[in-house]
Amino acid sequence: MNGKIFIIEDETSIIQLVQHNLEKNGFLVSSSLNGNDGLKELKKFQPDLLLLDWMLPDLSGIEICKNIRKDNSFKNLPVIMLTAKGEEEDKIKGLDSGVDDYLTKPFSFNELMARIKAVLRRSNPNTVSDNLKFDDLMLDRIEKRVFRDGQEIKLGPTEFRLLEFFLTNPKRVYSRDQILESVWPNNINVESRTIDVHIRRLRQSVNLKNKKELIRTVRSSGYSLI
Template identity: 50%
Template structure:
């Protein structure tokens, strides 16, 4: 189960960047451009976490956080504030109205995701996303460890990220281009056949002693994790 994250950000370029990168990390993301729209979105589908900008049109992030904290059905929703404000007084003000954490722009996505998972570990451990499971395979992102059944599976960093992407959406067919984007990044040039090489290494590490191969090759399309293939 993935955590539902509501991003409240009025700058479209930033909200789309957040949605894209958080989606890559396995979160289910929705976007609101202002505080009023965010309250409607919360009423329609309660998120597991709200990621909001401090400076919003009409209703500020501070006021939105205050409204969430005073609502019977919303007071427990964790809130992380994003802002260019870095002064101590501003941080204290954000925390005083009930924000769970405060991330100052500019920030790295790895830091933001780590902060989000830390908050979710406190409020909804099952959604923190540190551990993913598929059939008899367990992937621990925090420990960078993979087990299949009773044995450890030793993977290189690229194979680990590749398995992580596949485990975020079991059954979904990822094209080679999509896997290149999610595992190697958009700004890195890598030959398309490199994906096949690393899938081969991943299969070799996962499948021992007659284990069923959980990775399905879809001709001319890509790869997927498939329950019918897993042991």
């Protein structure tokens, strides 16, 4: 299996064509014919990429895309817009709404396939390199191991996810709310002070002696990797 693709598209004939060809190419595909349902099913399906029509019975593709970009757990979902609207200003409006690529109908399936591969190549760099690195720290997502200065460090599950999160954006300061949202499983509720305790645990695990502190406290804002 190459990945999961979701399609929100009005025209049944296009869905059939695209879905059939994608499946032949090893993708797992699901689809919806309108915007509101599509958005819901999409979240269940958890695709790696979305093919999105502009003109839909209810919610427009543009609206869906803006919606997705605002949703923390989906904001990085790659989107390719498929539409008959081929005017320059349409393309610009489409691209500015946050989609990754824009293809006008009629299109060749082979071009679509090539663009899907290009977008996936760019947006899943982590599937290619499963190691996150910063300073003398290295986190291996596949083997779930962490090294500092070549020496293995043992982390608990939450410590691991926390460090993984920081490593995806080193130096960036995250508020406790942002950390909660990204590191804790959805819909779980813990107090924000809990983070402080986990930060403390992570610090203790990560800070080998004679090594500099890697986690910075930014008073009244949150934490970041140095």
